[in-house]
Amino acid sequence: MRANQARLDLDALRHNLAHARSLAPAAKAMCVVKANGYGHGALTIARALEPLTDALAVACIEEALELRSGGITCPILLLEGVFEANELPLASEQNFWLMIDNRQQLEWLEQAELATPVTCWLKIDTGMHRLGVVAEDAAEFHERLMACANRTGELVTCTHFASADELDNNQTERQISLFNKITADFSGPRSAANSPGVLGWPDAHYEWIRPGYMLYGNSPFPKPHPNTEALLPVMTLASAVISIRDVEAGEAVGYAASWTAERPSKIATVCIGYGDGYPRLATNGTPVLVNGRRAPLAGRVSMDMITIDVTDLDDVSIGDEVVLWGPELTAGEVATHAQTIGYELTTRMPERTPRVIIAP
Numbered sequence: 482m483r484a485n486q487a488r489l490d491l492d493a494l495r496h497n498l499a500h501a502r503s504l505a506p507a508a509k510a511m512c513v514v515k516a517n518g519y520g521h522g523a524l525t526i527a528r529a530l531e532p533l534t535d536a537l538a539v540a541c542i543e544e545a546l547e548l549r550s551g552g553i554t555c556p557i558l559l560l561e562g563v564f565e566a567n568e569l570p571l572a573s574e575q576n577f578w579l580m581i582d583n584r585q586q587l588e589w590l591e592q593a594e595l596a597t598p599v600t601c602w603l604k605i606d607t608g609m610h611r612l613g614v615v616a617e618d619a620a621e622f623h624e625r626l627m628a629c630a631n632r633t634g635e636l637v638t639c640t641h642f643a644s645a646d647e648l649d650n651n652q653t654e655r656q657i658s659l660f661n662k663i664t665a666d667f668s669g670p671r672s673a674a675n676s677p678g679v680l681g682w683p684d685a686h687y688e689w690i691r692p693g694y695m696l697y698g699n700s701p702f703p704k705p706h707p708n709t710e711a712l713l714p715v716m717t718l719a720s721a722v723i724s725i726r727d728v729e730a731g732e733a734v735g736y737a738a739s740w741t742a743e744r745p746s747k748i749a750t751v752c753i754g755y756g757d758g759y760p761r762l763a764t765n766g767t768p769v770l771v772n773g774r775r776a777p778l779a780g781r782v783s784m785d786m787i788t789i790d791v792t793d794l795d796d797v798s799i800g801d802e803v804v805l806w807g808p809e810l811t812a813g814e815v816a817t818h819a820q821t822i823g824y825e826l827t828t829r830m831p832e833r834t835p836r837v838i839i840a841p
């Protein structure tokens with residue numbers, strides 16, 4: 482068998498949620514498990530979080546139905562609402578909460594014939610300009626939703642930040658003040674904070690926080706931040722050395738000969754590639770851990786393999802463990818070598834790589 486594993490530490494997951502709650506103790510927590518739990522496995526993550534969270538959130542009804550089929554009973558918010566009116570009866574039957582972010586969704590809800598009314602969140606566009614109701618329409622939407630017979634429970638008003646991971650960017654302050662202004666006369670709870678909002682913007686905590694990425698143990702900030710020190714990465718992506726060879730100075734390694742040995746070198750081949758979730762754009766020098774020690778990627782990432790320069794490491798043998806990211810080397814750091822962010826690295830983890838729970 483190939484040694485590849487995406488090991489999941491569910492204690493770390495629970496710890497990260499507790500950390501989010503400790504930063505926003507007055508708020509309820511909605512844990513975001515969209516995109517297969519950021520690639521970790523939606524059901525595994527949802528089962529671990531369900532006893533500890535107030536609600537879960539996913540991107541679409543298919544993801545919510547997968548959780549229900551797996552036995553998850555807590556409220557699940559569809560972050561983008563419904564895409565078609567005919568999802569509404571199913572959503573009401575399954576106790577899915579609905580985001581209302583445009584006039585079409587509002588009209589579908591008003592006109593639907595539902596056996597049970599649904600809980601709704603109203604999304605306001607305060608500057609992200611992707612989804613949500615513009616400031617001028619917010620009061621009308623709020624009023625119509627409050628009056629809508631197909632709606633039940635508290636109406637949560639929410640918004641989403643565009644730049645909360647940049648702590649010196651004042652866009653977040655502008656979004657918060659616009660959100661405060663728009664919602665000043667609304668009854669009901671409010672919500673704004675994604676992970677960077679929870680970690681770095683206490684004024685944005687309101688009554689509901691919506692952490693995603695931080696639950697998986699990674700920092701959304703490019704720079705160190707005191708509130709991210711407690712985070713524990715949930716996923717360790719591990720593989721193993723399957724071949725070792727000496728190459729002479731001047732010899733190149735891998736497709737397109739993109740790395741050339743500057744000295745007599747020892748190259749270890751590891752059985753993980755872009756078909757297993759390791760980013761193809763990772764450049765020469767991207768760190769990996771061989772037996773816990775850092776060594777640089779040497780040569781292009783192949784579909785099933787990578788090559789590592791282990792010249793400076795003693796005692797590397799076939800079968801030795803290689804960690805691509807985990808607690809000692811964050812997905813965020815690896816991502817900086819691959820023109821992406823840690824979010825994408827875990828989220829793109831394919832089925833091919835087995836998820837193995839190491840702390841249940």
Ligand SMILES: *Cc1c(COP(=O)(O)O)cnc(C)c1O
Nearest residue numbers: 513560641675676691692693694
């Ligand atoms: C994905 C998402 C979140 C979670 O964001 P993170 O940065 O992963 O914490 C919160 N709210 C909305 C609307 C989202 O789409």
